[in-house]
Amino acid sequence: MGQFGGIESGGTKFICTIGSGPDQISAEERIPTTTPDETIRKVIHFFEPYAAANDLTAVGIASFGPLDLDHNSDTYGFITSTPKSGWQNTDLCGLIRRGLNVPVALDTDVNAAAYGEYYWHKEKRFLDPLLYMTVGTGIGVGVILNGKPLHGLIHPEAGHISLPHNWQQDPFPGVCPYHHDCLEGLASGYAMSERWGQKPETLPDDHPAWILEAEYISLGLLNLFYAFSPTQIVMGGGVLQHPGLIQSVRTKFKEINNQYVRSSMLLEKIDEYIHLPILGNRSGVLGAMAMAIKCVEPG
C-alpha cells in the first residue's frame, strides 16, 4: 500500500500533500493558481515521482466550485460555471487521474474540510451528522451524514441561506450578487470589509462589527442546527480566528434557541459542541487525503 495524495484547490493556490495521515506527511507544496494548464501540470509534476515508484495509491481533491459531482454526468469532475477566469469547464478530476493513473476522489472544499474533521477525529461515532461552517472571504458549509459528505441535487449551498437582517443597526444592504443580504451577503469577510471600509483582521476587538458578526453567524448556524440536528459543529475560516468571536457565537446561539431544543450539548457543553477545527487550517487538504484513502477501501 503506497501513500495518499491530498490537494486543496483554491482560487489563489493549490496545496499538494502526500503522506498517510496528519502526522505522517512526506512532502507538501504550494502551487500558485494561474491557468488550468500550468497549474495542473505542476500538480502532476509534484506527485509524479511517487506514482512512478508505485508509492501513490490514490489522490483526493478539495476544490473550489461549482463542481459537477454527478457520477452519471458526462462532465463529472469538472469545475463548471466558476467566476474564476479561465477555469470554467475544467476537467480537474480527469486531468489529474489521467496524468497520474491513480483513482481520484473529488468534493467541494467545504465538504472535504468537514470530512477531514470527521475522519481524523478519534471518536468518529459521535460526530455524525457533523456540520462544518467556514467564514472567510465567503461562507461555506459542508455536512457529513452517515459517514459521507452530503450531496443531493447538487451540493449544499448553505452559505446563502436567508436570515433576519438587523436593519435598525445595520443599514448595509449586503454583498451577495444573487441574494444581497443572505448569510454570506451579510457576514462573510468580504461583506465585513465592504461594510466597515477595512478588512476584518484590522477591526479592533471593541468594534461593533464583532457583535453584529456574532449575531448573523449564530442566526445562520441555528437555522442549520434546526435543519440537520448535528452532533458536532466545527467553525473554520479566517474570520473565526478573531479572538472571542466563537465565544460570542456560542452565547448568541444559546440565546436565540431560547431553550427550545434542550440538549445537554447546548445547555451544558456548548464549548465542546461548537468548536474550532481540530486540524486548524488543514481540514481541507487532510480531508482530501482522507477521501483518497476512503475511495480505495473495499465496499
Place this chain on the structure above:
Amino acid sequence: MGQFGGIESGGTKFICTIGSGPDQISAEERIPTTTPDETIRKVIHFFEPYAAANDLTAVGIASFGPLDLDHNSDTYGFITSTPKSGWQNTDLCGLIRRGLNVPVALDTDVNAAAYGEYYWHKEKRFLDPLLYMTVGTGIGVGVILNGKPLHGLIHPEAGHISLPHNWQQDPFPGVCPYHHDCLEGLASGYAMSERWGQKPETLPDDHPAWILEAEYISLGLLNLFYAFSPTQIVMGGGVLQHPGLIQSVRTKFKEINNQYVRSSMLLEKIDEYIHLPILGNRSGVLGAMAMAIKCVEPG
C-alpha cells in the same frame, strides 16, 4: 409473513391501519386521543386479533413529539416534554410493543410522512435526499437521507428556522413562544388565524394573506434547499391545500433563488420538483407502515 401495522399518533386522534401497502389495507380505525391509558388500550385492542392470529409482523408509529429516539437512552420510545396534557413521559413504543409482542418502529410524524413519500414512490433512487414540509396548525420538516429518516443530536426542528420578517407589510409579531417570528411563528396555520382573525380555510383566494404566506414558505423552503440540496420537495399539510398556494410558492422560490442554483429541476421542472404528497393526507400512516416493513428486513 403477516401484515404490518401503521399508527399515526396525533394530538386529536390515533389512526390505526393494518395491511401491506397503500392499496392493500385490511382494516383501519380512528381512535380519539384521550388519556394515554385509554388511547393505547384501544390501539392494542385494534391490532390484537391480528397479533393473536400471527398475522401482525411489526408495527410502525408516526407520532407527535418531542420523542426520545436515542436507542441508547433509558427512555427510548417515550413521548417526552410535550405540551399535550397527560402525555408527558409516555412510553408509547414500549406499551405497544409489550401489548402486542411484535417489533415496533417509531419516528416523528414528519419523518414518517417523508419516509412514506420515499418508500411508496415507484422510482425510489431519484428521491434521496427527500425533503418533506408540512404546513398545518404547525410547520414540520422531515428528511430522508441515504434511505433513512434523518436523526442526529435529536431530530430536525426545521419548522423553527428564522427568515427575513417582512415588517413593512406584516407588523404581526409571530406566534412562536420560543422565537416569535420564526417560520412556524409567521407562516403556520395558527399564525395565519391569529394574524387575520380568521381560519386560513375561510380566507378568500384574493386575500393578501396568501401572497405573504407564499413568501414566507418559499423563504423557508429555499433555506432548506440550500442546506440539503434535496432531489425532491414534498409539501403536505392543510394550508397547502389552498388552491394556487403551491404554485405561488414555486414561483416565489425561483424568484428568490434568482438563478443562483441552476438546476434543470428548478429552471424547467419545478412543478415536478416541488409537489403535493403522492399519498395525499396518508403519508404519515403509510410511512409508519413502511417503517414497520423496514424494521424487520434483514440488514
